[in-house]
Amino acid sequence: MSLSIIESCVNCWACLPVCPSDAIYDARPHFMIDAGKCTECEGDFAQPQCASICPIEGAILDHFGEAMNPPGSLTGIPPEKLAEAMAEIQAR
Amino acid sequence: MELMVLGQEKNEDKPAGGCSAGSCGSTDDQVNRLPDHIREKVENHPCYSEKAHHYFARMHVAVAPACNIQCHYCNRKYDCANESRPGVVSELLTPAQAVKKTMAVAANIPQMTVLGIAGPGDPLANPERTFETFRELSEKAPDIKLCVSTNGLALPDAVDELAKHNIDHVTITINCVDPEVGAKIYPWIYWNNRRIKGVKAAKILIEQQQKGLEMLVERGILVKVNSVLIPGVNDEHLKEVSRIVKAKGAFLHNVMPLIAEAEHGTFYGVMGQRGPSPEELSDLQDACAGDMNMMRHCRQCRADAVGMLGEDRGEEFTMDKIEDMEIDYAEAMVRRAAVHQSIARALAEEEGRAAPAGINVPATSRPVLMAVATTGSGVINQHFGHAREFLVYEASPAGVRFIGHRKADQYCIGDDTCGEKESALTTTIRALSGCEVVLCSKIGFEPWDELEKAGIRPNGEHAMEPIEEAVAAVYEEMGAAGMLAENAAAAAA
Ligand code: SF4
Numbered sequence A: 001m002s003l004s005i006i007e008s009c010v011n012c013w014a015c016l017p018v019c020p021s022d023a024i025y026d027a028r029p030h031f032m033i034d035a036g037k038c039t040e041c042e043g044d045f046a047q048p049q050c051a052s053i054c055p056i057e058g059a060i061l062d063h064f065g066e067a068m069n070p071p072g073s074l075t076g077i078p079p080e081k082l083a084e085a086m087a088e089i090q091a092r
Numbered sequence B: 001m002e003l004m005v006l007g008q009e010k011n012e013d014k015p016a017g018g019c020s021a022g023s024c025g026s027t028d029d030q031v032n033r034l035p036d037h038i039r040e041k042v043e044n045h046p047c048y049s050e051k052a053h054h055y056f057a058r059m060h061v062a063v064a065p066a067c068n069i070q071c072h073y074c075n076r077k078y079d080c081a082n083e084s085r086p087g088v089v090s091e092l093l094t095p096a097q098a099v100k101k102t103m104a105v106a107a108n109i110p111q112m113t114v115l116g117i118a119g120p121g122d123p124l125a126n127p128e129r130t131f132e133t134f135r136e137l138s139e140k141a142p143d144i145k146l147c148v149s150t151n152g153l154a155l156p157d158a159v160d161e162l163a164k165h166n167i168d169h170v171t172i173t174i175n176c177v178d179p180e181v182g183a184k185i186y187p188w189i190y191w192n193n194r195r196i197k198g199v200k201a202a203k204i205l206i207e208q209q210q211k212g213l214e215m216l217v218e219r220g221i222l223v224k225v226n227s228v229l230i231p232g233v234n235d236e237h238l239k240e241v242s243r244i245v246k247a248k249g250a251f252l253h254n255v256m257p258l259i260a261e262a263e264h265g266t267f268y269g270v271m272g273q274r275g276p277s278p279e280e281l282s283d284l285q286d287a288c289a290g291d292m293n294m295m296r297h298c299r300q301c302r303a304d305a306v307g308m309l310g311e312d313r314g315e316e317f318t319m320d321k322i323e324d325m326e327i328d329y330a331e332a333m334v335r336r337a338a339v340h341q342s343i344a345r346a347l348a349e350e351e352g353r354a355a356p357a358g359i360n361v362p363a364t365s366r367p368v369l370m371a372v373a374t375t376g377s378g379v380i381n382q383h384f385g386h387a388r389e390f391l392v393y394e395a396s397p398a399g400v401r402f403i404g405h406r407k408a409d410q411y412c413i414g415d416d417t418c419g420e421k422e423s424a425l426t427t428t429i430r431a432l433s434g435c436e437v438v439l440c441s442k443i444g445f446e447p448w449d450e451l452e453k454a455g456i457r458p459n460g461e462h463a464m465e466p467i468e469e470a471v472a473a474v475y476e477e478m479g480a481a482g483m484l485a486e487n488a489a490a491a492a493a
C-alpha cells in the first residue's frame, strides 16, 4: 500500500522532510514516492504526512488513485468558480 | 537631508491610532528616537531607511521552497507565500549555491549590504536550508547583514537558532490578531503533523506569531512586521494589529497592498477580492498612528531579487554565470569597505546640509501630491516612459515629505498581457491618481497630452535636481500662480 505523487506536483519540497519512512525523493519532472518504502504513515501518524502538508490539490493520490486533497479542499475556491475564471482568462 | 516632519500634532491627538510613546512622528524622527544600537542597524539597511535605499542594495536568495501554511493571496504553483505578489517564479538554490551567489553579487555590487531569505516558501519551514545558508555566510562574508522573513508559525522554535547565528533582522507577516479575521485569510496550516483548518488554525498561527515576536524582542533581535491590506477583510483591523505589535516591541510596521488578479489563481484573485487603491493604502498607513513612513518605500521584492530596491539585476547573476566567476572575497571585502565608507560620508553630508528653508507659500495653502521619476540617488533623473514606479511626495506649507511609491506596472503580469502602449499609459495614469504634478527628466508628447487631460501636469524642468528641492520649488510656483487656495483643488482638477 502506498500513496503516489502525480504531475500536478510543483516540486515544493514540503512533503519530503515530513515523511517518516524516507519514501519521498526529489525527482523530475516531479517528486516521487517509493512505493516499497511508503507505509501510508501507519504506526507513525494518524494522517499521511505528505498529504497533510502538500499545498496542491490532486497532487497526491491514495492507493485507489483517488486525490487525497480533492479540488477546492485546500484553496477554498469552489471548482466551478475556478473553471469560470479560467474560461474568462482564455477568452481574453 | 532631513525629511520634514509633517502632521505630527495632528497625529498626536488622534487617539484612534493608539500610538505609544516613542513611535509617533515620521521617517527620520522615528529613526532618531530609536535606541542607538537599533538605529545603527537600521541606518544603512535599504529596506528600512528611505535615505539608505538610494545608496545601498539588498538581495534575496530563494533557498526555502516549502511552506507550512496557505494564504489566500498566494498560489504555490507560482511563488512566495510571504508577500502579496504572486506570479513570479524564483530560481531555487541549494544553500551552497546561495552562498556562492551572494558572495558573487557582493563582490560585484559593493553597495549590496543585506542578504535576505524570504521564500519562495517559509524560511523557517525549511530550517536546515535557511540556517545552513546563514551559517556559511556569517563565516565567509561577515560584512553582509542577514535577515529573514517568516509567516511566524515555526518562529518560536527557531528563535534560539536565529540568535545563535546573529541574525539581527526578522520580518514577520502578521495580517491579523483575531482568529475570526484570520480564518478569512488562511485556509489551513500544517501543525503537529496534521492539517488544521478554519478559526482553529488561525488561532494557532496568531499565537505562534505573537509568541515569536515577544521572544525575538526579549533577545534584542530587531523585528519588523509586514501586513497585507485586504479591503473588507482586515483593513480596519490592521490599526489594532499595528497598536499591538508596536506595544510588543516591533520597531516597524509595514502595510503592503494586496495584489489579486484572477490569472494568479489565488483564492482572492479568483473570488474577485480587490486590492486597495493607492489612496486607501496611504490613508491606512496614516491612520496607523502615522509612524510607518519609513516603510513607504517598500517594493515587495520577489524572493530572488538582486540589486537596489526597485530594480532587479538577477539576470546578471544566474547560477550558470556564477559558476564561472572567480571570487576573491578577502579582496572584495576591502573594496566593499571603501565603498561603504564613501556612502556613509555622502549620507553624513546630506545630513549636514542646512535643512531647506520653510516653504514660501501662504500658511493656509492646501497640500499637493507630486509624483517623481527617479532611478535613485535622490535626484529627478528618469524619463517618464522608462519609469516603472514613481515616488510620491506631499508638499504643504510645513515642507515636503515622502509618502510612498506607486508602481506603474503593478497590475501587469507579463508583456503579452499588457504590451499595448495606450493601456500601459492608462495604467500609469491610474496609478498616479491624486497626484497633480509628475516630475521627470524628460517626457514624450503623447503622454504629456494624456497626463494633462487627466489633470496631472508633467514637468521636466527640474531634471537632475534633488527631489525635495524641486518639489518645493514647483509647490512655490503653484502658490505664486494662486493654485493653492483651499478651493483651488477642484478648479485645478
Ligand atoms: S504516506 Fe507517509 S510514508 Fe507514505 S510517502 Fe506520504 S508521508 Fe511518506
Ligand code: SF4
Binding pocket: A005, A008, A009, A010, A011, A012, A013, A014, A015, A016, A031, A050, A053, A054, A055, A056, A059, A060
Ligand atoms: S508537497 Fe505536494 S507539491 Fe510539494 S513536492 Fe510534495 S507532492 Fe509535490
